[in-house]
Amino acid sequence: MLRGLSAATDPASITAIVNTADDTVMHGLNISPDLDTVTYTLAEAIDPERGWGLVNESWRTMESLARYTPQRPSGSTAGGTWFNLGDRDLATHLYRTARLDEGATLTEVTAEIISSWGLPQTILPMTDAPVRTRVRVDGAWMAFQEYFVGTRHSVAVEAIDFAGIEQAKPTNAVLDALHTTPCVVIAPSNPLVSIGPLLAMPQLRDVLVRRRDRVVGVSPIVAGAALKGPADRMLVELGHEPSVVGVARIYAPFCSTFIIDDQDADRADEVRALGMRCIVTDTIMKSPEVSAALGRTALEALA
Amino acid sequence: MLRGLSAATDPASITAIVNTADDTVMHGLNISPDLDTVTYTLAEAIDPERGWGLVNESWRTMESLARYTPQRPSGSTAGGTWFNLGDRDLATHLYRTARLDEGATLTEVTAEIISSWGLPQTILPMTDAPVRTRVRVDGAWMAFQEYFVGTRHSVAVEAIDFAGIEQAKPTNAVLDALHTTPCVVIAPSNPLVSIGPLLAMPQLRDVLVRRRDRVVGVSPIVAGAALKGPADRMLVELGHEPSVVGVARIYAPFCSTFIIDDQDADRADEVRALGMRCIVTDTIMKSPEVSAALGRTALEALA
Numbered sequence: 276m277l278r279g280l281s282a283a284t285d286p287a288s289i290t291a292i293v294n295t296a297d298d299t300v301m302h303g304l305n306i307s308p309d310l311d312t313v314t315y316t317l318a319e320a321i322d323p324e325r326g327w328g329l330v331n332e333s334w335r336t337m338e339s340l341a342r343y344t345p346q347r348p349s350g351s352t353a354g355g356t357w358f359n360l361g362d363r364d365l366a367t368h369l370y371r372t373a374r375l376d377e378g379a380t381l382t383e384v385t386a387e388i389i390s391s392w393g394l395p396q397t398i399l400p401m402t403d404a405p406v407r408t409r410v411r412v413d414g415a416w417m418a419f420q421e422y423f424v425g426t427r428h429s430v431a432v433e434a435i436d437f438a439g440i441e442q443a444k445p446t447n448a449v450l451d452a453l454h455t456t457p458c459v460v461i462a463p464s465n466p467l468v469s470i471g472p473l474l475a476m477p478q479l480r481d482v483l484v485r486r487r488d489r490v491v492g493v494s495p496i497v498a499g500a501a502l503k504g505p506a507d508r509m510l511v512e513l514g515h516e517p518s519v520v521g522v523a524r525i526y527a528p529f530c531s532t533f534i535i536d537d538q539d540a541d542r543a544d545e546v547r548a549l550g551m552r553c554i555v556t557d558t559i560m561k562s563p564e565v566s567a568a569l570g571r572t573a574l575e576a577l578a
Numbered sequence: 579m580l581r582g583l584s585a586a587t588d589p590a591s592i593t594a595i596v597n598t599a600d601d602t603v604m605h606g607l608n609i610s611p612d613l614d615t616v617t618y619t620l621a622e623a624i625d626p627e628r629g630w631g632l633v634n635e636s637w638r639t640m641e642s643l644a645r646y647t648p649q650r651p652s653g654s655t656a657g658g659t660w661f662n663l664g665d666r667d668l669a670t671h672l673y674r675t676a677r678l679d680e681g682a683t684l685t686e687v688t689a690e691i692i693s694s695w696g697l698p699q700t701i702l703p704m705t706d707a708p709v710r711t712r713v714r715v716d717g718a719w720m721a722f723q724e725y726f727v728g729t730r731h732s733v734a735v736e737a738i739d740f741a742g743i744e745q746a747k748p749t750n751a752v753l754d755a756l757h758t759t760p761c762v763v764i765a766p767s768n769p770l771v772s773i774g775p776l777l778a779m780p781q782l783r784d785v786l787v788r789r790r791d792r793v794v795g796v797s798p799i800v801a802g803a804a805l806k807g808p809a810d811r812m813l814v815e816l817g818h819e820p821s822v823v824g825v826a827r828i829y830a831p832f833c834s835t836f837i838i839d840d841q842d843a844d845r846a847d848e849v850r851a852l853g854m855r856c857i858v859t860d861t862i863m864k865s866p867e868v869s870a871a872l873g874r875t876a877l878e879a880l881a
Contacts, residue, residue, distance in 0.1 A: 303606045303675035333638050339669035346690040353676030362665045366642035372606035373656030387649040 276462040276493065276573075277317060277396070279566030283574055287395040290452040294464075295381065295400045296408040296437050296472035299420050301358055302340075304368040305375055308420070309469070310385055310400060311367055318392040326503070332361035358424050382446050399452065401473045404443035408468055409436045419468065428505035432512045437472050445479040453482045456489070460573045463495035463558065465506040466525050467513060474529075483529035491532040491576045493558060493569065494519045498538040502559065520545045527551055532576045534558060534569070552576070579765035579796065579876075580620060580699070582869030586877055590698040593755040597767075598684065598703045599711040599740050599775035602723050604661055605643075607671040608678050611723070612772070613688055613703060614670055621695040629806070635664035661727050685749050702755065704776045707746035711771055712739045722771065731808035735815045740775050748782040756785045759792070763876045766798035766861065768809040769828050770816060777832075786832035794835040794879045796861060796872070797822045801841040805862065823848045830854055835879045837861060837872070855879070 277291055294309045308327070315321040315329055322330045337356050344354040360368065367388065374384040380403040389398050408419035411434040412426075422428060445453075453459060464470055474480050483490055499518050501507040510517040515525065519535040519542050526533065527549040535546065536558040546553040554576055560566040580594055597612045611630070618624040618632055625633045640659050647657040663671065670691060677687040683706040692701050711722035714737040715729075725731060748756075756762060767773055777783050786793055802821050804810040810820040818824040822838040822845050829836065830852040838849065839861040849856040857879055863869040 300679075301676070302672035303608070303679055304672075305606070333636070333665070335636050335665035336639065336668045336672065339666040340672055343669065343673040343691065343694045346694045347673075347677070348682075348690075351677065351680055351682075353680060354673045355676075362636070362638035363642040365639045365668065366646065369605035369607075369639065369643055370646040370650075370657045373604070373658075374650070374654065376603075376606055377654055377656060379651075379654075387651075388646065391646045391649045 276460065276560070276566070276570070277313065278563065279560060279568075279570030280460060280573065281317070281396065281570070282563065282567035283570030290397040290399060290456065292399050292401055292449050292452065292473065294469050294472050295402060296406040296440075296468070297419055297423070298405070298407070299358075299418065301355070301360075302353075303372070304360075304365075305372045306358075306360075306368050307371065307381070307385075307400070310381075310388075310398065311364070313398055314367075314385075314388060314392060314394070317394050317396055317398075320392070328359075328361050329363045332363050334359065335362050336360065336365060358420055380446075382448055397452070399446065399448050401445055401449060401479070402443040402476065403446055404439060406440050406443045406472055407438045408472060409438055410434070410468075411436070423505075428508075432505075432509055435467060435471065435513065437475050440472065440475045443476055445473075445476050450478065450482060453479070453486065458574055458577050459483065459486065459490040461490065461492040461526065461530060463493040463502075465495060465501070465504055465509065466522050467506070467509050467515075480529060487529050488531045489577055490530045491534065491573050492522075492526045492530040493534045493573060494522050494536065494539070496522055496539075497536040497558060518542060520549075523549050523551060523553075534573060534576070579763065579863070579869070579872070580616060581866065582863060582871075582873030583763060583876065584620065584699065584873070585866065585870035586873030588698075593700040593702060593759065595702050595704055595752050595755065595776065597772050597775050598705060599709040599743075599771070600722055600726070601708070601710070602661075602721065604658070604663075605656075606675070607663075607668075608675045609661075609663075609671050610674065610684070610688075610703070613684075613691075613701065614667070616701055617670075617688075617691060617695060617697070620697050620699055620701075623695070631662075631664050632666045635666050637662065638665050639663065639668060661723055683749075685751055700755070702749065702751050704748055704752060704782065705746040705779065706749055707742060709743050709746045709775055710741045711775060712741055713737070713771075714739070726808075731811075735808075735812055738770060738774065738816065740778050743775065743778045746779055748776075748779050753781065753785060756782070756789065761877055761880045762786065762789065762793040764793065764795040764829065764833060766796040766805075768798060768804070768807055768812065769825050770809070770812050770818075783832060790832050791834045792880055793833045794837065794876050795825075795829045795833040796837045796876060797825050797839065797842070799825055800839040800861060821845060823852075826852050826854060826856075837876060837879070 298307045381400045409416045410422045410432045412430045507517040515521040519539045523546045532552040534554045540555045543553040601610045684703045712719045713725045713735045715733045813820040822842045826849045835855040837857045843858045846856040
């Protein structure tokens with residue numbers, strides 16, 4: 276979506292506000308998967324097949340780490356290799372960790388990383404405070420990455436919790452961007468665990484509610500299914516309808532315009548009945564051209 | 579020296595007590611250069627040309643880190659690549675850091691690492707408390723690795739300080755080993771910054787003094803020069819004689835027997851005048867055979 280928007284308008288005018296509740300600390304390193312995926316994607320450095328991490332990656336450190344894993348005592352999670360960190364990717368975590376240890380904010384570090392990749396866009400973590408998504412599975416809380424990567428989201432989620440969210444505040448940079456932009460686009464991402472943490476901060480949600488006429492959402496669900504990830508199943512598991520209408524119900528309070536896929540054209544009236552404008556178009560971004568067209572549609576929707 | 583001792587006796591009977599005052603935290607990772615050098619050496623995995631780090635190493639992470647270094651703000655040391663950490667070597671630091679974060683002691687982590695490499699020897703950090711060598715250069719204190727690696731020890735040292743040494747205690751495992759062993763060998767290492775931190779802990783030094791007749795030292799200085807590193811210059815800079823006699827003066831209070839090289843045979847009487855037995859032999863371990871012979875000499879010296 277960000278690539279599409281960057282093709283549709285001046286990339287330097289774009290600010291991405293990114294979920295940090297997927298962040299984790301592993302091997303002592305601060306890892307921000309969503310920030311890095313956005314950065315690497317915009318830098319055209321993401322591995323196109325995996326969809327995460329860097330292209331031309333190698334795995335020497337992880338391969339070497341496997342030597343130590345069998346020797347850890349029971350109960351220890353040290354030396355875990357299930358969360359695969361490539362050799363090139365590790366550099367990003369080393370830099371981030373060193374800067375945070377020096378007292379920099381995640382916002383500052385992210386700006387430095389973005390600048391290192393020569394990106395014209397602004398990328399902002401939603402907050403500088405630590406927030407950690409946990410999911411309840413079979414009655415027990417599990418860290419998000421353990422669920423998402425460890426189990427490959429193969430288990431049913433009973434509840435979601437954003438630990439630390441009460442203490443977290445959106446940064447001033449985030450609030451300024453949301454206050455002043457002519458158009459907020461909610462990307463087609465998991466409404467519960469990717470967009471959800473942002474909405475769980477009242478100050479952020481309030482700006483969206485107040486600027487509802489400037490907010491356009493793109494449905495992450497097409498014909499009842501998520502194109503990527505567990506959003507569809509997770510919606511069902513947590514009592515939502517896994518459809519454009521189910522997502523529209525979540526977004527209606529702060530989103531005036533909802534873009535759904537051609538395949539869901541028959542649900543457009545139900546979306547409109549929720550008090551939203553509904554735009555029906557091709558939302559499956561299988562080429563740069565479709566992405567750019569969708570970017571234009573989103574920006575023009577409120578123009 | 580440890581290889582020579584391991585060839586001269588049952589390796590499982592050997593305990594190495596290792597300096598940890600060279601330890602540092604970089605990129606959020608706990609790095610113990612001396613422990614790792616001992617481990618990699620005994621595992622025959624050390625790079626023979628560099629003399630540190632692992633053989634068959636690659637440098638992808640450090641190469642990638644260089645992208646970020648120019649973007650750090652002035653005053654920041656994040657993203658530094660002057661302390662070169664190989665991709666394979668990084669795995670050791672990741673494991674150590676994760677275990678220390680879990681509350682393990684450095685002694686415990688080291689035992690796990692040793693076990694992972696299948697080593698029969700015991701390797702003990704001198705203490706589980708953080709101690710950091712600093713050197714004063716031109717009136718300003720500098721962290722040891724900055725001096726040793728950063729400047730390649732090319733600057734004159736005015737003073738040495740082991741920050742944290744007052745709070746540090748040798749571990750029980752270290753004291754037990756020193757109390758019970760029939761023979762303590764002081765390896766030919768820098769007397770001031772490699773052996774010095776151990777001696778700076780009164781509890782450790784006291785055991786050596788009490789067991790002086792069980793302690794044999796090997797001179798790190800041959801014909802007035804260190805075979806490796808800045809020990810000779812550092813001795814001069816700090817007011818010692820850069821010779822076997824200069825080192826013998828430091829060791830005499832807790833070391834009954836001193837092994838010096840054939841090239842220093844003419845100084846043997848001066849060593850003896852300090853109240854030490856003096857053995858003159860080939861101490862330049864340029865082959866496994868010479869190392870083993872030196873190991874045997876050291877062990878037999880007290881037999």
